[in-house]
Amino acid sequence: MPILALDNVSKKFGALAVADRISFEVPQGQALGIIGPNGAGKSTLFNLVTGNLAVDAGSIAFAGQDVTRLRAMRRCAMGIGRTFQIPQPFGKLTVFENLLVAAAFGANEQEADATERCAAILEETGLARQANRVAGSLSLLERKRLELARALATDPKLLLLDEIAGGLTEGECGQLVETIRAIHARGVTVIWIEHVLHALTPVVDRLLVLHFGRVIGIGDPREMMESEAVREIYLGIEI
Amino acid sequence: MVDRTAFWKAETRTRASSLFLGAALVLVAVAIAAPAFVGRGALRDLFFILTMLVLAQSWNLLAGYAGLVSVGQQAFVGFGAYAMFAAVSLWGVDPISAIVLAGVAAGLLALPTGFFVFRLQGAYFAIGTWVVAEVVRLSLAQWKALGGGTGTSLPAGATRDFAPVAWIQGLFGVRPAHAVDILTYWLALALAVAAIAFIYRFLLTRQGLGLAAIRDNELAAGALGVDARRLKWAVYVATAFITGLTGALIYVQTARISPDAAFSVVDWTAYVIFIVVIGGIGTIEGPIVGVILFFLLQNGLSQYGSWYLLVLGLIAILVMLFAPRGLWGLFADRTGIQLFPVRRTLRQAGPKPQTSDSRGGPHG
């Protein structure tokens, strides 16, 4: 049974089809990369999967259960964790408290139990020194780390990452790849939207290419990158 | 650096808050004894301060934490007051039981009104709450047994013949009317302490943390599993209950009710918002500071009639411009003092010696 299955999912903003009969499945434990030009509908696809947006048509199943009509908070509690492309911290709470919210509600843990795990996640994501700082005072890069840390604190079975590697130095990017690899190695299914392809390719098992809200290919990362369709889309864009 | 073997804990208490807790207990003890050494006038002033404080704490929880900016809390003050009047004068219930019943009645009223106002967002929510209050006022103005549009008074014996009042009369050697004032003052004190303790304890729970998350970013809160809808409902009903209790208590003391007074948007919402805004919204300390300032202003300016409202408005505008987090916010920013801390500080509490950066506190 796939952990995530989309069946003919469609979404329009006015006349613009941002998801056009999207169907694909992600087996348990896989790492799937999603690429596509700006405005292809990648983030929208995440919002549909998490329930932050409602589908116009089609259905979404998570771990064999139809979640199409469930609210975002329910889907999170079931095990869908996500980051936001534009970080959405709880600005007046500290970094640690941001994680505590995720652990208490997303993973349904008591605060005392959650504390230890949150501290470990802060360390893993390189935020230990910022633990007691107010999230509103973080830099953009720190906010992106917080997005990842907070998603991890929900103890997800499926982790959705939306462009978390942008703006990192070579070294930081390598560290991030290692972190994601470790998370994946623990059995978490990962779907990762990323423009920074050299971060993505070492981690993902398959690559999905999205263009104008349509899946134009899904398969082995190398084959996808070399395929005619992808080359056409990215013509003139450095990858 | 972080020590892997260390064991972690989250702390909320600070030294200032521990000291304050001690001072607060002494203050409450003095306040309980106050009827022995202050006169009726002062008791009535304190009653006013305490009841306005409860209304302010309740509105602060609703608007400052749950983001539900209601301008219709007078619906629950008035409904609670009318429920108490009905229980006492129509059904012969004693005043204290009637106050509790009134709180429950107000909480129940919040179920249908919530069903209506929760469909509305932002400014429409505010307008919706006001419309609800007007509807409740107009409905109760039809209640002929309670005086219809002109109102009515509590039966003279209702409070005087109440056993605790007789006991207070004996205790302090005072007249019945004075004893009623002492009783209502004590009830207001108990209500204020209970409301503050309840709200503070709630903010320290998991649900309280969830509420803070919703306040900061509702989208992210939902994506992280916080049930915003349920929490907002809980806060809406709980504050209706507290507000209803307070309304009933105020009208036990006043002993005379009319729809216009009991559902006054100025008395029970505008003043309350003023208190919260000048004191500092989103803190427990704010309404305490706000209500004291409000009382002083009201006493100092009452002889100037309508100028008084103008000055209040002017002060509110100035505070909003120059201290958007209220006077308490201004003070707390300067000093870092919090009397009711809710911040969970991550600290190393392992057997290993602590490093300086594990101490937490407001750095950065």
Ligand SMILES: Nc1ncnc2c1ncn2[C@@H]1O[C@H](COP(=O)(O)OP(=O)(O)OP(=O)(O)O)[C@@H](O)[C@H]1O
């Ligand atoms: N709430 C919205 N209302 C209307 N249009 C929207 C909304 N959200 C996104 N869009 C539009 O839908 C299209 C797809 O947006 P989306 O954010 O999913 O793209 P993306 O693939 O994530 O792009 P990027 O690589 O820039 O992040 C864009 O044209 C965007 O302008």
Ligand SMILES: [Mg+2]
């Ligand atoms: Mg995007």
